[in-house]
Amino acid sequence: MYQKNTIKTIRWGIIGLGAIANDFASDLNRVSNTVIQGVASRSSTKAKDFAKKHKAQKFYDSYVDLLADESIDVVYIATPHHLHLEWTLKAIKAKKAVLCEKPLGLNALQVRQMMNAAKSEKVFLMEALWTRFNPTMEAVLKQLKSNPIGKLRLLKADFCFHALDQSTEHRIFNLELAGGSILDIGIYPVFLAYILFGKPQEIKAYSQFHQGGSELQTSVLLNYQDCQAQLFSSFAFRSEMKAQLYGEKGQLCIDADWFQSDSYRLLTQEGEQVYNHPKKGIGFCHEIEAVNTALRKGKTEEARWTLQNSLELIELLDEIRKQVGAIYDFE
Template identity: 90%
Template sequence: MKTIRWGIIGLGAIANDFASDLNRVSGTVIQGVASRSLTKAKNFAKKHKALKSYDSYEDLLADTNVDVVYIATPHHLHLEWTLKAIKAKKAVLCEKPLGVNAHQVRQMMTAAQGEKVFLMEALWTRFNPTMEEVIEKLKSNPIGKLRLLKADFCFHALDQSSEHRIFNLELAGGSILDIGIYPVFLAYILFGKPQEIKAYSQFHQGGSELQTSVLLNYEDCQAQLFSSFAFRSEMTAHLYGEKGQLCVDADWFQSDSYRLLTGEGEQVYKHPKKGIGFCHEIEAVNTALRNSKIEEARWTLQNSLELIEILDEIRNQVGAVYDFE
């Protein structure tokens, strides 16, 4: 089995978790990590057994031993460093959202397809074992015709300053792109593109969007979605059909279990995830690269484009836009 050599750009909290799971996946090595601070890069490399540390993203991209780059920078830098990685002929796994808007995602798609380089948005939930089974099970209509999805992603962050990345407008802050993407993803992966979108937001004192309610209307079902930095919710996802319910347990976007409730009673299905939960998308990327694929069939670039188009419409409706767009 070919060893896949990873590089990491941006060494924040999510990169720490991701690196921990990289070391849990066989046939994988962390070739290099990059931060603007060499001390930070060296400490990160020591903690996660990376072979090299860089104080320049460019230097990591110039490392010929790096096969694929995981980009974990703030949202507003995804476009720049994804394009630079593609130009350097590196495969790319970029944290969600792939781009801040559809225009950015199209630029990345064009670049990756032109260079014939692998590119995928890191939406780990798509590869979560529980979510994979839920998606497949619903194809056989175990709860009858689907009528409603309720899902949210909320946590308390009001103790953070307006300069924190989740509130900072210059960094594409706001709940929609940071956490609202998850419930919208769930509706999209189950039902596709909606016929109608309605969204309402409230804003943080610094001007960024704080919490948002979204209603997606389909031909014969609806999705009620919510995201917020103002409080913590139960973070379960509920699907209601004409013959029963399916509930993905908390935290639904990384859950180990779901429940099926019908006239025959309740059935519980458990699917423990590997490590923190990133192992599954890492394995998907590794397999794609070993098979010389430039996309992963379960989450394609077209999927990422259609998802961000929904998020664009939500942000446009509520006025959660950025000066740099």
């Protein structure tokens, strides 16, 4: 007998229609059984244009109005960092599932508030750490389980791009918007060390600061029982952005840009082997599919990137920011 397709369509809303929302919306349209139900901006013209470009069903000139739309299942929050807490809490209160851009909160205190709210309202919440869902990252984590390069001794990873031509008002430098490299891009190499090795025994960090006072570049050393992670983030130059993992019997290199890579390579005594795992679209399809699947199953968390993971990651970033003195006045 013919069986009807019963896969539930997930209806997304987007809050804050900036650069990343634009990329994310393009990928939403690449995922099946998914619609952009509504988009919200502080500007109605921007919302209307964005809705037209990305085939959104509705547009709003108020974030509050989008949250009141009962036809929306899940909200993607793509505002600057300092607004993640406010809009995540409001979305949870409106009983929406939430995918919030990284960092989930500015600090552990905020992340705990968000976790508690999601738990008490029994709604789905996840930090949009898209790299965790990248097919290459999944393949690397699986490959490492078979111990291909022996005991792991060192990770070298960074995330750097040149942004010195941007004004100090730009989101990445603006202290009122929680600018600085640690929360914006340093979060990625720290995430990689955390997902590979867990919580370190010791942390040492050094930063240099931009003319407007925001933290410009930071070196971090994480010390574990038998291995170390050398991590770096900067807005002052573009780096190669490979991630190198050294073991006693070889190396594993996640090719550039490692956080959105389509491949990795193993270097052992047998030679070099390249493994290709191309991502779909810009790379956000994988986290979108993860959220869709979790919602269809009625889950409130995604097992591969839980709220506890987000909390432990922000605790590392809290310690790094504390050591270098990159604390915001409003924290």
